[in-house]
Amino acid sequence: MSSEVMDKSQATNHLSLKVEGMTCAACAIRIEKGLGKMDGVEQANVNYAMEKATVTFDPSKVSISDLQAKVADLGYKVALEKVNLDITGMTCAACATRIEKGLKKLPGVTDANVNLTMERATVEFNPQETGPDKMIQKVKDLGYGATLPVTASEKADDRGKEIRRHQIRFAISAMLSLPLLYTMAAHFNWSHLYMPHLLMNPWVQLALATPVQLIIGWPFYRGAYKALKNGSANMDVLVSLGTSAAYFYSLAATIGGRGDKLYFETSAILITLIILGKLFEALAKGRTSEAIKKLMGLQAKTATVIREGQELTIAMEEVVTGDVIMVKPGEKIPVDGIVLSGASAVDESMLTGESVPVDKKAGDPLIGATINKNGTLTYQATKVGKDTALAQIIKVVEEAQGSKAPIQRMADRISGVFVPIVVGIAVLVFLIWYFMVDPGNFTGALENAIAVLVIACPCALGLATPTSIMVGTGKGAEIGILFKGGEHLEATHKLDTIILDKTGTITKGAPALTDVLSQNGITEEEFLTLVASAEKQSEHPLAQAIVQGAVERGLTLQQTQEFEAIPGYGISAQIDGRALLVGTRKLLGREGIRFDTVAPQLEQWESEGKTAMLAAIDGKLAGIVAVADTVKESSREAIAKLHELGLEVVMITGDNLRTAEAIARQVGITQVRAEVLPEGKAREVESFKQLGKKVAMVGDGINDAPALATADVGMAIGTGTDIAIEAADLTLMRGELTSIAEAIALSHKTMMNIKQNLFWALFYNTVGIPIAAIGLLAPWVAGAAMAFSSVSVVLNALRLKRVKI
Numbered sequence: 001m002s003s004e005v006m007d008k009s010q011a012t013n014h015l016s017l018k019v020e021g022m023t024c025a026a027c028a029i030r031i032e033k034g035l036g037k038m039d040g041v042e043q044a045n046v047n048y049a050m051e052k053a054t055v056t057f058d059p060s061k062v063s064i065s066d067l068q069a070k071v072a073d074l075g076y077k078v079a080l081e082k083v084n085l086d087i088t089g090m091t092c093a094a095c096a097t098r099i100e101k102g103l104k105k106l107p108g109v110t111d112a113n114v115n116l117t118m119e120r121a122t123v124e125f126n127p128q129e130t131g132p133d134k135m136i137q138k139v140k141d142l143g144y145g146a147t148l149p150v151t152a153s154e155k156a157d158d159r160g161k162e163i164r165r166h167q168i169r170f171a172i173s174a175m176l177s178l179p180l181l182y183t184m185a186a187h188f189n190w191s192h193l194y195m196p197h198l199l200m201n202p203w204v205q206l207a208l209a210t211p212v213q214l215i216i217g218w219p220f221y222r223g224a225y226k227a228l229k230n231g232s233a234n235m236d237v238l239v240s241l242g243t244s245a246a247y248f249y250s251l252a253a254t255i256g257g258r259g260d261k262l263y264f265e266t267s268a269i270l271i272t273l274i275i276l277g278k279l280f281e282a283l284a285k286g287r288t289s290e291a292i293k294k295l296m297g298l299q300a301k302t303a304t305v306i307r308e309g310q311e312l313t314i315a316m317e318e319v320v321t322g323d324v325i326m327v328k329p330g331e332k333i334p335v336d337g338i339v340l341s342g343a344s345a346v347d348e349s350m351l352t353g354e355s356v357p358v359d360k361k362a363g364d365p366l367i368g369a370t371i372n373k374n375g376t377l378t379y380q381a382t383k384v385g386k387d388t389a390l391a392q393i394i395k396v397v398e399e400a401q402g403s404k405a406p407i408q409r410m411a412d413r414i415s416g417v418f419v420p421i422v423v424g425i426a427v428l429v430f431l432i433w434y435f436m437v438d439p440g441n442f443t444g445a446l447e448n449a450i451a452v453l454v455i456a457c458p459c460a461l462g463l464a465t466p467t468s469i470m471v472g473t474g475k476g477a478e479i480g481i482l483f484k485g486g487e488h489l490e491a492t493h494k495l496d497t498i499i500l501d502k503t504g505t506i507t508k509g510a511p512a513l514t515d516v517l518s519q520n521g522i523t524e525e526e527f528l529t530l531v532a533s534a535e536k537q538s539e540h541p542l543a544q545a546i547v548q549g550a551v552e553r554g555l556t557l558q559q560t561q562e563f564e565a566i567p568g569y570g571i572s573a574q575i576d577g578r579a580l581l582v583g584t585r586k587l588l589g590r591e592g593i594r595f596d597t598v599a600p601q602l603e604q605w606e607s608e609g610k611t612a613m614l615a616a617i618d619g620k621l622a623g624i625v626a627v628a629d630t631v632k633e634s635s636r637e638a639i640a641k642l643h644e645l646g647l648e649v650v651m652i653t654g655d656n657l658r659t660a661e662a663i664a665r666q667v668g669i670t671q672v673r674a675e676v677l678p679e680g681k682a683r684e685v686e687s688f689k690q691l692g693k694k695v696a697m698v699g700d701g702i703n704d705a706p707a708l709a710t711a712d713v714g715m716a717i718g719t720g721t722d723i724a725i726e727a728a729d730l731t732l733m734r735g736e737l738t739s740i741a742e743a744i745a746l747s748h749k750t751m752m753n754i755k756q757n758l759f760w761a762l763f764y765n766t767v768g769i770p771i772a773a774i775g776l777l778a779p780w781v782a783g784a785a786m787a788f789s790s791v792s793v794v795l796n797a798l799r800l801k802r803v804k805i
Helices: 003-011 025-036 064-073 093-104 132-141 158-186 201-218 220-230 235-255 263-289 289-297 391-400 409-437 442-455 459-479 486-492 502-504 524-535 539-551 583-590 596-607 635-644 657-666 678-690 702-710 720-728 738-771 778-804
Strands: 013-020 042-049 052-057 077-079 081-087 109-115 120-125 143-149 302-307 310-314 326-329 335-339 344-347 358-360 377-384 481-483 497-501 505-516 562-566 569-577 578-583 613-618 620-631 646-653 671-673 696-699 712-717 730-732
Touching: 013 064, 025 052, 025 064, 025 778, 052 064, 052 778, 064 077, 064 109, 064 569, 093 120, 093 481, 120 132, 143 657, 143 778, 158 201, 158 263, 201 220, 201 263, 220 235, 235 263, 235 409, 235 442, 263 442, 310 459, 391 481, 409 442, 409 738, 442 486, 442 738, 442 778, 459 481, 459 486, 459 738, 481 486, 481 738, 486 712, 497 502, 497 678, 497 702, 502 646, 502 657, 502 696, 505 524, 505 539, 505 596, 524 539, 524 569, 524 578, 524 613, 524 620, 539 578, 539 613, 539 620, 562 583, 562 730, 578 583, 583 613, 596 613, 596 620, 596 657, 620 657, 635 646, 635 657, 635 702, 635 738, 646 678, 657 671, 678 696, 696 702, 702 712, 730 738, 738 778
Parallel strands: 497 646, 497 696, 646 671, 696 712, 712 730
Antiparallel strands: 013 052, 013 077, 042 052, 081 120, 081 143, 109 120, 302 310, 302 326, 326 377, 335 377, 344 358, 481 730, 505 620, 562 569, 569 578, 578 613, 613 620
C-alpha cells in the first residue's frame, strides 16, 4: 500500500448521527447536500428510514460539533443521549473539573457536567461513537471510580415515544375533525341525515378547525419554514400549502359573511389522515428494526466475576478486560473470552445459525451472548463493551441498514426535484380550472389544486428502498449472513461467478486422520496405538491429526521411552522396547526397509490428495496411515446448489495440482486454479472480472484478504481471521458454503421487493396526480391515499421477514 493511500485513510474519520425531524426523502437529500458542501467532508449519506446520517470527513478541516451545528442550521436535530454516572473518590472541586475535562475529550462526548455534592456526572454523547463503558473506563483511568446508577430507570425507546406522540396528536385531531367530517354530508345533500344547526355555523367550524390547523398541524409549518429557509421543499411544504389554502380561504369567507362554501373539514381531515398515516408508518417502521432489537436482547444483563478470590455479581457494563468470569449451566456468557478451566457445550446458534452446540475446553474461545449448556466454565474476558463479537455484529447490521443501495439514487434524484414540480403542477391546475375549465369557480379550482398537492407527497418514494434494505439485512443477520452495506446486498444478486478458496472454505482447514492399513500380522488397533503414541511427542500438525484420530477411536496411548524428530524424514521412537519409525519413503529406504507391497495403496491415497506415512516396527514394515484436510460435510451440497443457480464455480488454492484436483472431484468442481501464491489470488479474481464476470471471492485466511477486496463481492467465512472478515463485503457467520446460495437468494428477494416498492410509490403519484388534476379526487380522499401509500410500502418491505431462504 502506498504512503499516499495510508495517509488518506488516516486523515478521514467516519461518523454516524441520528437525525430527528425529517419528514420525507427531500429532507434527507437536503441534509446530505448541506453536509456534502462543507469543507473537509468527503462523503455524506442520509437514510430517511433509519433517520441516520453517515459522514466521512477530515477532522483537521471540520469538527464533529461543526457537523452537528450544520444539521441544526438546516432545521433538524442531532439525537444525542444522556447518561448519569455515580462517581467515587472525589475530594474537591478540582477533582470534578478534572473528570469533566477528561470526559469531554472522549470522541462522541458533546458535554459533561460533574456535580461534586451529588457525586454524579451527567454526560451527553453520540451513541454511534461511544458508550457508558468507555466513560467508566476513562474515569477509572483518571484515578476515580464510576458506575451506572443501580436505581436509574432504563431509557425509553425512541420509537415508542414517537408512536405515543403520534397517538396523542391523532386522538385530539380526530376528536375535533369528526364533527367537521359529519358536516360533509351537507355537501352531498344527504337529507336523511340529522344535521345539527350548530355544526353548520361557520364560527363553530372555525373553532373546531383552528386547533387542528395551528396546533396539531404546527410541526408541518415549522418543517416547511426550515425547508424553505434553506432553499428547498419537502412534504411539509405540500401539506402546509394544501391545508393552509383550504383553512385560510374558509377563514376569509367566514369573516366576510360567506359561509355557504367552507373547507374547514378539508384542512382538518387532511391533517388528521396524514398524522394517522405517520402513526401507522411509525408502527411499521418499528418492526423493520426488530433484528437489531433481537440482537441487543441476546446480551446478558449481569456477570459473575471472581475478584480477589470472591464471586461478585455485577452489571455486564462493569466487566473489564482481564476479568475472570464464571458461567454456570444454562447461563448466558456475558462477554467474549478464553476458557481457563472447565468443559461444556455452548449453544452459538443465536449468532451463527448453527444449531449443534459447540464443545468448549481450556484454551477455546467463547462468544458473548451465547448460552452455556451443561458444564461450569471459568474464562478470562478478552473483549468487552463495544468490542465484543455481538457488539460488532450489531454495528455491522446497523451500518448496513443505514447505508444506501445504488438503486436508491434514482429515488433520491426524483425526490430532490419532485416537490417543486408538484407545486408548479398544482398552480397550473388551479389556473386551468379557474380560467378555462370552470371560469370564475375559485373554490372548485382550489379543491383540485389542494388534491394535487396532497396526493403527491413523496413519503412512499423515500421509504421504498431503505425499508427493504433494513428488513433484508436484518433477515440476513437472523440466518447468519452479515451484509456490510446496502450496496453489497444489491451487488450480490448480480453475481455469475463464485471463486472459492480451498483450505478452511471448502475443507475444514485442519488435517484429520482418514485411513489406516496395518501389515505383517499386527492388528489395525495395535498399529494405530503405537504410531499415535510415538507421534504424541511431535508438534507437527500431521502428527497431531494422527493422535487426535486415535483418541477419537477410544485408544489409550502409551508412554514413549525415546523420541527423535528427523527433519525431512519423520520420527523414530522407543515404546515398550519396540523401535518405531514413522515417516516418508526416504526414511524407510534409508533404513533398508522394503515397502513395495503397500506402494499401490500409498499412490492411490496420494492421488486422492491425502498425505500418507509409512511406519515400521523393529525393522519391518507395519503399515501406513493417511492424513488429509477433509472436506466440510456441506460443501458438495452447497456447490451443487450454486451450479443449479447457473453460477460458475472455481476453486483456487496454493496447494499442488494433484491435491487440488482430488478435492475438486469430491465436491463437484471442474475449474481449478492450483499453486497460486497469495498475491496471485487477487490477479486471478481480476482476470475473471476483465472477462465481464460479476465475481464473488469466498475465503477465510489472511492470504485471501487482497482477493476479497478485489472481487465485486467479497465473502468471508465467519470462522476465519479478523483480517479476512474486515476485507470482505459480507460475512458468512456459520462458516458453511450453503450460506452463499442463501445470500444470493436473499439479495434477489430484497431487490425484487425494492422494485415493487418503487413501482407502487411511483404508481400512486403518476396515477394520482392526473386524477386529482381533472377533479375526480376530493382532497380528503387524496390525503387518505397519500397516507396509505407510505404504509403499504413499509408493509410490503416487512414481507421479507417471512420469506423462506
